[in-house]
Amino acid sequence: MEYNSDNVFAKILRGEIPTNKIYEDEYALAFYDIAPKAKIHALVISKAMAVDFEDFVEHSTASEIEGYMRAIVRTAEKLGVIKEGYRLVFNSGKNSGQEVPHLHAHILGGEPLPTNHM
Ligand code: AMP
Numbered sequence: 001m002e003y004n005s006d007n008v009f010a011k012i013l014r015g016e017i018p019t020n021k022i023y024e025d026e027y028a029l030a031f032y033d034i035a036p037k038a039k040i041h042a043l044v045i046s047k048a049m050a051v052d053f054e055d056f057v058e059h060s061t062a063s064e065i066e067g068y069m070r071a072i073v074r075t076a077e078k079l080g081v082i083k084e085g086y087r088l089v090f091n092s093g094k095n096s097g098q099e100v101p102h103l104h105a106h107i108l109g110g111e112p113l114p115t116n117h118m
Contacts (some may be wrong), residue, residue, distance in 0.1 A: 001101060003049045009102035023075045029069030030075040039110030040079055044072045048101040052092040072105050081109035
């Protein structure tokens with residue numbers, strides 16, 4: 001799928017839609033999900049214009065991939081979920097139910113999470 005910069009996360013990156021920011025660096029921006037599915041539910045979006053996980057990995061440099069992965073860890077630290085544990089989810093494509101076609105990781109935690117599908 002071709003990247004389309006009309007999506008809501010591209011608008012957030014351009015500052016056109018406000019968010020509740022948790023963390024930001026040159027690779028990523030993290031904020032709280034607007035419709036939380038766990039006590040703590042954050043999103044870490046890449047600053048690269050990638051549709052999904054595969055698009056990002058195939059078209060990014062090693063340092064961009066590393067920077068994005070480290071930004072996820074920095075966000076988990078800021079959320080305070082490392083000690084008790086958390087779940088990382090990358091929805092990719094139709095069968096996953098991916099709604100927003102811009103790479104993002106969900107960080108879920110703050111309570112014991114349901115184990116179905118995982
Ligand atoms: P996905 O289904 O993996 O594409 O997840 C997209 C997520 O983005 C959903 O959990 C939505 O609740 C969340 N979302 C959509 N719009 C916003 C927004 N403006 N601010 C924060 N989260 C959003």
